[in-house]
């Protein structure tokens with residue numbers, strides 16, 4: 240119900256998964272209604288890049304945001320940690336163009352962030368799904384329907400002898416996110432890794448920050464953290480991308496074979512279908528008030544805090 244920030248500045252250091260470059264990142268407290276924002280401190284300029292679906296500039300392998308040619312790459316795992324822990328307002332400063340990959344999951348972020356949540360005196364706005372909507376593109380299907388909470392079902396399918404299909408469902412709150420989702424790692428197939436490296440991607444990738452699968456199964460000596468770690472990581476990625484809505488979602492999403500590109504397209508479809516949701520606030524006694532979309536859109540226009548209320552940014556289609 241209440242918005243949250245962090246109690247104090249929190250630092251992380253690591254390497255970018257794709258760039259392979261070292262990066263230092265600082266997460267700082269921020270005022271109510273300001274959302275999650277990124278600032279590159281290595282460029283000597285003040286461009287602020289919002290965690291907003293309007294700022295997505297690339298969804299190949301990871302979700303990259305940009306504004307005025309200032310890029311912030313691989314945002315999804317930190318955004319998932321913030322969203323999963325219900326942290327609404329922070330300023331994230333970094334000195335490179337990609338966030339640190341840490342161990343390939345959101346685990347290292349949540350371990351520190353969960354002890355540093357700070358309640359703020361402003362209520363959260365939420366996007367409440369009121370009518371079923373289904374997004375389809377190729378083999379991907381993402382459906383959302385009304386639910387009195389935030390629930391995700393993820394279904395993955397691989398054309399692989401060892402890893403075939405997996406499904407996982409979770410109702411996300413702080414506890415379930417930390418226990419069931421946050422530590423699920425990113426994964427990739429060995430044959431793709433070589434191709435990616437040849438194309439200047441995955442340069443920071445290693446068995447320390449990704450589950451690697453070859454023809455016989457999992458290459459990592461330690462094996463998997465969960466038997467269905469792949470389906471759980473897909474939930475992690477979806478939670479992170481949904482943070483780009485700028486407010487929590489109330490509903491049940493079922494995603495089959497989704498990735499970053501489809502997540503963003505799904506959010507754009509949601510934004511365009513205003514009859515499928517309403518904007519609500521909850522009071523202390525659990526009473527729900529429905530906000531006027533037109534009024535909220537004019538307020539959001541100045542701050543760009545609720546990007547789904549604003550007209551879409553014209554841009555070339557995402558790869």
Ligand SMILES: [Zn+2]
Pocket residue numbers: 315316425472475476
């Ligand atoms: Zn991921």
